[in-house]
Amino acid sequence: VGVAVEPMTQASLMALDWGTTSLRAWLLDRDGRVVEHRQTDDGILKVPIGGFPPVFATIAGPWLAAHGPLPALACGMIGSRQGWIEAPYAPCPCTVGDLPSRLAIANATFGHLAIVPGVAWDPGQRPPDVMRGEETQIFGALGEAQFDGLFVLPGTHSKWVVVEAGRIQRFATYMTGEIFAVLRQHSILGRGMAADDLHDAAAFGDGVRSGLGGSDLLHRLFEVRSLGLFDRLSAKAAPSYLSGLLLGSEIAAARAGFGDTHGHVTLIGAAGLVQRYVEALAVAGIAARPAAADVTVRGLWRIALAAGMIAA
Amino acid sequence: VGVAVEPMTQASLMALDWGTTSLRAWLLDRDGRVVEHRQTDDGILKVPIGGFPPVFATIAGPWLAAHGPLPALACGMIGSRQGWIEAPYAPCPCTVGDLPSRLAIANATFGHLAIVPGVAWDPGQRPPDVMRGEETQIFGALGEAQFDGLFVLPGTHSKWVVVEAGRIQRFATYMTGEIFAVLRQHSILGRGMAADDLHDAAAFGDGVRSGLGGSDLLHRLFEVRSLGLFDRLSAKAAPSYLSGLLLGSEIAAARAGFGDTHGHVTLIGAAGLVQRYVEALAVAGIAARPAAADVTVRGLWRIALAAGMIAA
Numbered sequence: 299v300g301v302a303v304e305p306m307t308q309a310s311l312m313a314l315d316w317g318t319t320s321l322r323a324w325l326l327d328r329d330g331r332v333v334e335h336r337q338t339d340d341g342i343l344k345v346p347i348g349g350f351p352p353v354f355a356t357i358a359g360p361w362l363a364a365h366g367p368l369p370a371l372a373c374g375m376i377g378s379r380q381g382w383i384e385a386p387y388a389p390c391p392c393t394v395g396d397l398p399s400r401l402a403i404a405n406a407t408f409g410h411l412a413i414v415p416g417v418a419w420d421p422g423q424r425p426p427d428v429m430r431g432e433e434t435q436i437f438g439a440l441g442e443a444q445f446d447g448l449f450v451l452p453g454t455h456s457k458w459v460v461v462e463a464g465r466i467q468r469f470a471t472y473m474t475g476e477i478f479a480v481l482r483q484h485s486i487l488g489r490g491m492a493a494d495d496l497h498d499a500a501a502f503g504d505g506v507r508s509g510l511g512g513s514d515l516l517h518r519l520f521e522v523r524s525l526g527l528f529d530r531l532s533a534k535a536a537p538s539y540l541s542g543l544l545l546g547s548e549i550a551a552a553r554a555g556f557g558d559t560h561g562h563v564t565l566i567g568a569a570g571l572v573q574r575y576v577e578a579l580a581v582a583g584i585a586a587r588p589a590a591a592d593v594t595v596r597g598l599w600r601i602a603l604a605a606g607m608i609a610a
Numbered sequence: 611v612g613v614a615v616e617p618m619t620q621a622s623l624m625a626l627d628w629g630t631t632s633l634r635a636w637l638l639d640r641d642g643r644v645v646e647h648r649q650t651d652d653g654i655l656k657v658p659i660g661g662f663p664p665v666f667a668t669i670a671g672p673w674l675a676a677h678g679p680l681p682a683l684a685c686g687m688i689g690s691r692q693g694w695i696e697a698p699y700a701p702c703p704c705t706v707g708d709l710p711s712r713l714a715i716a717n718a719t720f721g722h723l724a725i726v727p728g729v730a731w732d733p734g735q736r737p738p739d740v741m742r743g744e745e746t747q748i749f750g751a752l753g754e755a756q757f758d759g760l761f762v763l764p765g766t767h768s769k770w771v772v773v774e775a776g777r778i779q780r781f782a783t784y785m786t787g788e789i790f791a792v793l794r795q796h797s798i799l800g801r802g803m804a805a806d807d808l809h810d811a812a813a814f815g816d817g818v819r820s821g822l823g824g825s826d827l828l829h830r831l832f833e834v835r836s837l838g839l840f841d842r843l844s845a846k847a848a849p850s851y852l853s854g855l856l857l858g859s860e861i862a863a864a865r866a867g868f869g870d871t872h873g874h875v876t877l878i879g880a881a882g883l884v885q886r887y888v889e890a891l892a893v894a895g896i897a898a899r900p901a902a903a904d905v906t907v908r909g910l911w912r913i914a915l916a917a918g919m920i921a922a
Contacts, residue, residue, distance in 0.1 A: 379839070420840075425820070425833040425836055425837050425842070426836050426837070426839075426840050426842075427832065427836055428836055428839060455832065470826075470829050471829060471832040471836075472826075472828040472829050472832070473797075473828050473829075473831045473832050474828050476797055476798065477793075477797075477828065477831070480792045480793065480796045480797050481789075481792065483796070484792045484795070484796045485785075485788055485789075485792050486788065508737070512863075513825030513826075513862075513863060513866065514782075514784075514825075514863030514864075514866065514867060515827050515828070515859075515863075516784040516785050516786050516789060516827070516856070516859055516860050516863060517782050517783060517784050517785075517863055517864075517867070519785045519789070520739065520767065520783040520784070520785050521737040524737055524738045524739055524740055524783075525737050525738070527691070527738075527740060528732075528738050530737070530738075544828070547827075547828055548828050550825075551824075551825060551826030551827075551828060551829055552826075552829075554825065554826065555826060555829075
């Protein structure tokens with residue numbers, strides 16, 4: 299007659315968001331709840347060639363030692379050409395069920411790391427577009443809800459994504475965040491700017507209205523300089539104006555491409571940046587609400603379930 | 611009874627184009643013909659605070675020693691806030707006759723240096739725009755012809771200028787050249803590019819067509835990356851595609867702002883860059899012809915005449 303032993307742990311999955319500049323990892327229990335969480339700055343830009351297995355071992359080693367064999371699933375730029383192993387792209391339209399057959403498998407010191415494929419929108423008559431990591435966040439935000447809507451994921455490269463009936467239908471990338479950064483740091487526009495990044499709501503709003511008002515971004519960028527020369531924009535307010543101008547330009551272009559509403563507009567991203575987009579979208583008359591903070595781990599859980607990686 | 615002595619020289623004006631990265635100076639005779647020419651890299655970015663008088667003395671000293679007292683007139687960024695002395699802006703519409711009353715006068719070791727004012731377009735309901743140096747080139751290209759037309763002056767900051775009956779009527783600046791440079795050197799788009807700048811006419815044309823085709827530049831810039839990821843754009847051709855994309859975007863925006871033709875379209879600038887604009891404008895169905903190479907010195911001569919600086 300045996301003794302019923304409560305298993306030491308309910309751990310069932312190691313979930314990783316392994317991006318360009320950071321690595322976040324969660325240990326999940328059999329219901330998908332977070333048991334433990336780690337975060338490091340070991341993004342793919344920092345890790346040298348051949349360095350991914352030891353970084354992964356640092357995260358996974360203690361969890362495997364404590365909980366026994368566990369599957370591992372990662373999303374993000376770790377699956378890019380500059381990452382550990384290149385994962386393919388799933389074509390649009392794409393459901394969560396289209397991802398498992400395209401997982402890339404990296405051989406780790408202990409077991410394997412499965413890497414979520416990216417998603418590609420390749421309309422043929424126009425150049426293709428790609429995402430890596432955002433698909434996981436979107437499927438996490440959707441959950442089982444399957445609602446139609448527009449997802450906006452601000453960042454270095456913003457994504458605008460049309461979702462219908464649980465499918466990623468089509469999307470477009472806008473280089474807004476990177477353009478802001480390189481203009482701020484390396485162009486004549488940055489020379490006139492104050493060093494700190496205090497948000498000036500009025501200048502930001504003026505910038506958004508200018509960006510929304512015209513399709514001549516290469517010209518309007520020069521406003522940051524000319525308004526400064528005429529003492530109509532202070533060095534302190536200039537970064538907010540430039541930021542608003544770029545967000546307004548992105549919104550105008552995306553609205554022209556995707557139409558006005560698509561039902562829900564959901565924002566996914568860092569809280570501060572999402573707040574700027576809520577403000578800018580409001581100027582354009584578009585109401586948007588932020589997604590929950592844990593959409594990435596929710597998405598990894600859903601993909602792991604779809605892939606049959608989690609023991610029943 | 612005296613002896614008729616042929617004067618040692620016919621020199622009548624020292625004309626300077628003193629810009630951001632270079633200084634060109636011409637000694638002109640009483641008919642405005644070039645007697646001597648000097649060029650250095652003493653642009654305002656290189657010259658330290660207090661350094662303008664000695665640089666000017668290096669140019670003017672030998673000419674004054676050889677020819678006696680001569681007036682001196684300069685155009686360009688030497689009249690900006692970062693230059694020797696800030697020259698004002700003449701408002702649009704602006705003829706060559708509107709400039710003399712706004713000359714700025716810098717005190718040099720020998721005599722004075724008069725600096726041509728910039729020109730401002732300040733429509734009130736929109737942010738202002740400014741030029742410095744381009745007004746001199748345009749008045750030089752116009753000569754006494756007074757024709758209507760559109761002038762395009764490509765460069766770090768391209769200018770599109772509407773001229774009617776000898777007047778600069780209105781204009782717009784496009785930051786095309788600087789955006790290309792910062793994206794090439796500092797963004798992810800530059801990482802995939804070959805180091806040399808071989809012109810790829812096919813990729814350039816594809817870029818121009820994409821830039822002409824949409825008002826969503828922040829999105830289309832990402833094409834340089836996505837086409838590369840799908841092996842549809844080589845590292846060698848990528849700079850030409852990006853250049854074409856930006857020129858196409860500039861042309862689309864300017865055409866929307868200024869209309870299609872305005873009679874003559876005249877290009878003023880460095881020969882290689884002008885050739886690219888001729889190609890890009892041709893894709894857009896706009897015929898353009900380069901101006902003569904000496905428009906800057908022609909313009910300085912006209913302004914000096916209008917200002918009464920030249921002894922009759």
